[in-house]
Amino acid sequence: MNGAPNPRLGFAGVGWIGRHRMNAIAATGEARIVAVADPDLDAARNAAAEVGAQAFGSFEELLDLDLDGIAIATPNALHASQSLAAFARGMAVFCQKPLGRSAAETRMVIDAARTADRLLGVDFSYRHTTAVEAMRAEIANGAIGDLYAADLVFHNAYGPDKAWFRDARLSGGGCLLDLGIHLVDLALWVFGAPVVRTTGRLFANGKPFTRGMGGVEDHALLQLDLADGAAVRVTCSWNLHAGADADIRATFYGTRGAVTMQNENGSFYDFTAARCEGTRRTTLASPPDAWGGRAAIAWMRRLAEDRGFDASIERVADVAAVLDSVYALHEPPSTRRALEQTA
Numbered sequence: 001m002n003g004a005p006n007p008r009l010g011f012a013g014v015g016w017i018g019r020h021r022m023n024a025i026a027a028t029g030e031a032r033i034v035a036v037a038d039p040d041l042d043a044a045r046n047a048a049a050e051v052g053a054q055a056f057g058s059f060e061e062l063l064d065l066d067l068d069g070i071a072i073a074t075p076n077a078l079h080a081s082q083s084l085a086a087f088a089r090g091m092a093v094f095c096q097k098p099l100g101r102s103a104a105e106t107r108m109v110i111d112a113a114r115t116a117d118r119l120l121g122v123d124f125s126y127r128h129t130t131a132v133e134a135m136r137a138e139i140a141n142g143a144i145g146d147l148y149a150a151d152l153v154f155h156n157a158y159g160p161d162k163a164w165f166r167d168a169r170l171s172g173g174g175c176l177l178d179l180g181i182h183l184v185d186l187a188l189w190v191f192g193a194p195v196v197r198t199t200g201r202l203f204a205n206g207k208p209f210t211r212g213m214g215g216v217e218d219h220a221l222l223q224l225d226l227a228d229g230a231a232v233r234v235t236c237s238w239n240l241h242a243g244a245d246a247d248i249r250a251t252f253y254g255t256r257g258a259v260t261m262q263n264e265n266g267s268f269y270d271f272t273a274a275r276c277e278g279t280r281r282t283t284l285a286s287p288p289d290a291w292g293g294r295a296a297i298a299w300m301r302r303l304a305e306d307r308g309f310d311a312s313i314e315r316v317a318d319v320a321a322v323l324d325s326v327y328a329l330h331e332p333p334s335t336r337r338a339l340e341q342t343a
């Protein structure tokens, strides 16, 4: 660090992930955590007590404080409106994924950050695993030749344990928006080429899924065609018969080899990565790896240096557009016809 003052931060939503990210930032000793807001006042007070912050029962109270930034980890439906409110007060934002329930909401937040010239970060936490970093480094140094295909998988055999995830108004979508978003982000980030065509199928409880009929999808299978000719397959689910707590894998195929990462023993947290040439396999990374808070910490450190807009966040809009195009295929026929007419 260059001696820049520690940023003054507020945390909105201190459920599972908000509290984890708050503690990860607190552990660095490089930020002043001033306030925590959650309508569950016990949760707010307990979290605030851990870091010596003030507790509030509403998000709006954070807006009246002198903060450099707010970390948002509330249900998905609130992400866009809370981000916009923070930018309107000149604060930077670190938001959990998804930034919005749709590409339009996502676009609105990115545009607001640019207009306010404030830093916007999104918690694409898997980018920061040592396994993904090792794969990216191998690809960048040409070790596997020219990339042409990838296969990414995220099955969570339990599914989320909070009811709002399965309420489309609050979540915006099911496993695709929850888990698939990480995979699409990784694929676009690694390839760097735009998507020219997306196809996909969504299921709920083993039946073809249609939006607006109640509930959300619990199994998604996508294929993305990229402008450079590469093909990407993405599969994700909740409550699948996965044979383990979780099955998380990403493999990138090149003309001279492949790089692959996989969770160990069904773990949500432990990953190995390897480079493969024919039948040979060379380990690139293995657990332990405390990666969960790294995206939040990177945002906080960048904020300490420079609170201005970082244009690299634009890629998040591309990810949202891919998800939107799959959801559009699963609108009821009347909505699809209307969408086609306005396209």
Ligand SMILES: NC(=O)c1ccc[n+]([C@@H]2O[C@H](COP(=O)([O-])OP(=O)(O)OC[C@H]3O[C@@H](n4cnc5c(N)ncnc54)[C@H](O)[C@@H]3O)[C@@H](O)[C@H]2O)c1
Binding pocket: 012, 013, 014, 015, 016, 017, 018, 037, 038, 039, 040, 043, 058, 059, 073, 074, 075, 076, 078, 096, 097, 098, 123, 124, 125, 126, 162, 178
């Ligand atoms: N980046 C990742 O890898 C990752 C992992 C898990 C969850 N998430 C995301 O984090 C978000 C939260 O997920 P979770 O599992 O922690 O959910 P959660 O339900 O445990 O936590 C949400 C919290 O927000 C609070 N809340 C509700 N309305 C609020 C408001 N108006 N203002 C302030 N707080 C409010 C709730 O009381 C709750 O404590 C979701 O968007 C989810 O997609 C991201």
